[in-house]
Amino acid sequence: MPRPAADQVRRAKVQYPGGLAARYRWAGSGRADEVFGVSEATGRFADHGALVDPQPDRLCRAELRVEGPEGAWTARFASLIFDDPQGVLWDSPGLLLVKYGFGLYALGSRSGDLAWHHATNTPIVVVLASSQLDHVLLQAEVETIALRPDGEVAWRAAHSDVVTDAELVGGRLVLTSYSGQRLAVDARTGQSDE
Numbered sequence: 343m344p345r346p347a348a349d350q351v352r353r354a355k356v357q358y359p360g361g362l363a364a365r366y367r368w369a370g371s372g373r374a375d376e377v378f379g380v381s382e383a384t385g386r387f388a389d390h391g392a393l394v395d396p397q398p399d400r401l402c403r404a405e406l407r408v409e410g411p412e413g414a415w416t417a418r419f420a421s422l423i424f425d426d427p428q429g430v431l432w433d434s435p436g437l438l439l440v441k442y443g444f445g446l447y448a449l450g451s452r453s454g455d456l457a458w459h460h461a462t463n464t465p466i467v468v469v470l471a472s473s474q475l476d477h478v479l480l481q482a483e484v485e486t487i488a489l490r491p492d493g494e495v496a497w498r499a500a501h502s503d504v505v506t507d508a509e510l511v512g513g514r515l516v517l518t519s520y521s522g523q524r525l526a527v528d529a530r531t532g533q534s535d536e
Contacts, residue, residue, distance in 0.1 A: 351376050358431040358438065361411050362451060368404035368442075370424045377403045378418070385414030386454045390447060393459050394420040404442050408454060415454030419447060423465060432471040432478055435491035439478060441466040446480050448493060458493030468508050470515070475529060479515060481508040486515065488532060499532040501525070 351373065354366045369377050391398025398420035404427040406417045419427060421443025429440040431451060438451040444465060448457040464483035471478045477488040477496045483504045488496040503519035510516075515527040527534055 352426070354426075356429065358429070358451070359433065360431070360451065362431070362438070363409045364429065364438075365407045366404060366427050366429075368402065368425075368427055370402050372400055374399035374403045377405055381405060382407055382414070382416065385409075385416060387416045388454060388456060389418040390456060390459065391418055391420035393461075394422065394443070394445060402443065406440060408438070408451075410452060412452045417447070417449060417454050417456075419443075419445070421445070425465065428469070430469050430471050430478075432491075433473060437491070439469050439471065441469045441480070444482075446489075460487070460489060460493060462487070467505055470508065470510050472510055472529070474513070479508070479510070479529060481505060481515075481517070486517070486527065486532060497532040499527060499534070 351367055351369045356364045367377050395401055402421040402424050404419045408415050419442045423443050425443045427440055427442040429438050431438055436451050437448045437457055440447045444462050446460045450457060462482040467481045469480050477490050480487045480489055484501050486499045490496050503521055505517050506520050507518040508515060510529060513529055515529045517525045
């Protein structure tokens with residue numbers, strides 16, 4: 343099935359644990375009017391686009407609407423590149439982590455309040471959270487960053503090849519590079535098995 347073009351509004355629905363129902367909408371550069379054309383006005387609202395650019399509507403935009411047991415909230419994001427926004431619920435600190443472009447947004451899962459924001463120098467591939475770790479793993483194209491619940495960096499590991507995929511397997515962070523190489527890293531410390 344072909345993917346919609348970057349100038350078309352894309353949509354996704356996700357059900358997170360704890361009764362959180364989320365709806366994402368996003369599109370390419372300069373399409374803010376189309377993305378936000380059907381925004382819902384109830385609940386809390388925050389636009390985090392200015393964290394990326396003072397004029398975020400000229401960039402790629404995304405909107406997240408969450409409805410849960412304690413009410414509804416909406417958050418907007420901006421990105422320098424076209425990307426699919428993705429979120430992961432980090433239960434222990436009660437954060438919904440949303441990656442979009444070069445940024446990771448830590449939002450209170452019940453309120454939508456921004457707890458912290460982390461920007462990277464390369465696009466974020468994936469964000470991984472586990473109840474077995476006291477940090478979340480942010481995998482960018484050339485770097486793995488472990489972030490504590492307060493947003494502070496626990497450790498970093500640079501990579502010599504572009505990472506295209508990452509997954510947690512048995513306490514290891516398994517990375518796949520653009521050239522097809524696989525590397526296993528201790529998810530707690532960032533130390534390589536090599």
